[in-house]
Every structure is written in C-alpha cells, then in structure tokens.
Amino acid sequence: MSNDTSRPGAEEKIIELRLPSKLGYERVAMDTASSLAKRMGFDNDRVESLKTAISEAVTNAIEHGNQQDAAMKVVVLLTARDDELIISVADQGRKQLDADCTTRNPHIEDAMVNADKGGWGIWLIRELMDEVEFTTAPSGGNQVRMVIHLEQ
Amino acid sequence: MMLEDELTVSVRERDGIAIIDLIGDVTTFAEEKINTAYRDVTNRGARFVLLNFRQNDYINSAGIAILIGIVTEVNRNNQKLAVSGLSQHFQKIFRMVGLAQYAEIYQDEEEAVQSFKTQAAAA
Numbered sequence: 477m478s479n480d481t482s483r484p485g486a487e488e489k490i491i492e493l494r495l496p497s498k499l500g501y502e503r504v505a506m507d508t509a510s511s512l513a514k515r516m517g518f519d520n521d522r523v524e525s526l527k528t529a530i531s532e533a534v535t536n537a538i539e540h541g542n543q544q545d546a547a548m549k550v551v552v553l554l555t556a557r558d559d560e561l562i563i564s565v566a567d568q569g570r571k572q573l574d575a576d577c578t579t580r581n582p583h584i585e586d587a588m589v590n591a592d593k594g595g596w597g598i599w600l601i602r603e604l605m606d607e608v609e610f611t612t613a614p615s616g617g618n619q620v621r622m623v624i625h626l627e628q
Numbered sequence: 629m630m631l632e633d634e635l636t637v638s639v640r641e642r643d644g645i646a647i648i649d650l651i652g653d654v655t656t657f658a659e660e661k662i663n664t665a666y667r668d669v670t671n672r673g674a675r676f677v678l679l680n681f682r683q684n685d686y687i688n689s690a691g692i693a694i695l696i697g698i699v700t701e702v703n704r705n706n707q708k709l710a711v712s713g714l715s716q717h718f719q720k721i722f723r724m725v726g727l728a729q730y731a732e733i734y735q736d737e738e739e740a741v742q743s744f745k746t747q748a749a750a751a
Binding site: 499502503506521524525527528531532535583584585587588592593594595596597600603 | 655656657686688689690692693694696697699700703715716717721724725726727729730
C-alpha cells in the first residue's frame with residue numbers, strides 16, 4: 477500500500493494486482509477486494525456485490541480482452557479512499573470490447589430462445605456498482621473503472 | 629492451486645423429488661456436470677427438480693447462463709424447478725436476472741420439499 481499525500485486530509489491507498497489471463501485467477505481479485513472492502517467498513521451485501529462485479533470484470537478481461545493467453549496480464553487497481561473504493565480492471569487488448577455490449581440490457585426471455593444464454597456480466601457490473609465507465613487504455617487495452625461508495 | 633473446477637454435483641431422490649446437490653462454484657467449468665445431472669434425473673422421469681446450493685457459492689455470469697439453459701429445458705419438459713440454499717446475494721441476483729420467475733426460491737431443502745409435496749398432492 478502506498479499513501480498518496482497529494483490530497484490533504486484524504487488518505488488514499490492503492491493495491492495493484494497483476495493476474496495471469498487464466499480463468500480462476502479472478503478469485504484472487506475477488507478475495508483481495510473483499511478483504512479490503514470489509515476493512516473499509518462496507519456491509520456484507522455491498523461486499524458481495526463488489527465480488528460479483530470484480531469477478532465479471534476480470535473474467536471478461538481474461539476471456540475476451542486477453543483471449544485466455546496466460547502470458548498476458550490483467551491489471552487490477554484497487555484505490556481505497558475515505559468514502560469510496562475505486563476498482564480499475566485493464567487487459568492488454570488482444571480483442572476490443574464492442575461498444576454496444578457495454579450498454580445492452582439482456583432479457584431472460586430472449587436468452588431462453590437464443591443459443592447463446594450469456595451476456596449478463598457487464599449488465600451485472602452496471603447494476604451492482606455505483607459508477608461504471610468503460611474506456612480504452614492508451615496502450616489499446618480495454619479498461620473498466622468501477623466505483624462503490626461507502627455510505628456513512 | 630485449486631482455482632478451477634471446484635464443483636461437486638450429486639443426484640438423489642427424496643419424496644419423489646429429484647434433488648441435485650451443487651457444492652462449490654458455478655462457473656463455466658460447471659456446465660457439463662450440471663447438464664449431465666439434469667439429463668440424468670430427466671431421463672429417469674423426474675417431474676420435480678430441486679437445485680440445492682450450498683451457501684456462499686461463487687456463481688458468475690457463465691453459471692447463470694448454464695442455469696438459464698436448465699430453466700429452458702425444464703419449461704420444455706413440463707417439469708417444476710426450485711432452488712434452495714442460495715445466499716441472500718445470489719437470491720438477489722436470481723431475481724435481477726429473472727431466473728426467479730422460472731424457479732421458486734426457497735431458503736433450504738426442507739422448505740422446497742414441503743412446497744413440492746403440497747404441489748404434487750394438489751396436482
């Protein structure tokens with residue numbers, strides 16, 4: 477953890493994880509985020525929401541962005557502020573995320589008739605987190621920034 | 629490191645209800661095990677199917693897609709599906725996604741079995 481002293485009065489702690497692009501490693505990000513969020517004082521319901529959101533973001537980065545090439549890294553940044561936790565998940569962008577899949581609202585009735593029953597991950601992230609933003613990193617990778625507010 | 633396949637699926641029968649116990653994570657690695665268990669109970673003529681989860685499982689969107697596959701089959705085969713043992717968080721997720729419209733959610737196996745027995749008696 478490093479302290480950011482540039483914001484007077486506000487302590488900022490940053491944790492960085494570099495994960496291999498192999499399914500299963502999203503659990504390391506979930507466990508880390510869960511441990512941090514509990515220490516920050518988030519209640520159990522919010523911690524569970526955070527775990528689901530981060531697992532979906534990291535799984536997308538592994539499967540889609542980095543195409544499960546274990547040599548490619550998924551970088552997770554957890555920034556703990558006094559009143560919020562910011563989670564950024566970035567891949568190396570072997571494949572770009574379609575813009576429309578970041579705004580789609582899936583329906584179970586459609587999923588039941590379609591061969592593809594998936595597409596719930598990004599929607600879940602949007603539903604469960606307080607702020608969500610999808611961007612392309614300068615390096616060309618996909619990046620998602622999620623914020624969860626600590627209600628006092 | 630055990631990061632992948634952490635799901636144990638087993639099938640049993642209780643009071644005419646096919647119970648599929650899911651102990652562990654429901655992710656992309658679960659697909660074959662869950663589908664095999666469902667096909668197994670269906671081939672044996674199950675009318676009432678209970679997916680019995682252990683609390684605090686990790687269920688992700690790939691797991692949700694597998695479960696949507698199951699509710700699709702359940703509808704097609706005119707069976708009744710219920711789920712039990714889900715944590716509060718995953719009960720919420722099941723409602724958000726709409727799975728709760730197709731599978732009754734019960735706190736535990738006992739509650740689900742009693743409800744199925746009442747439904748079977750009324751049928």
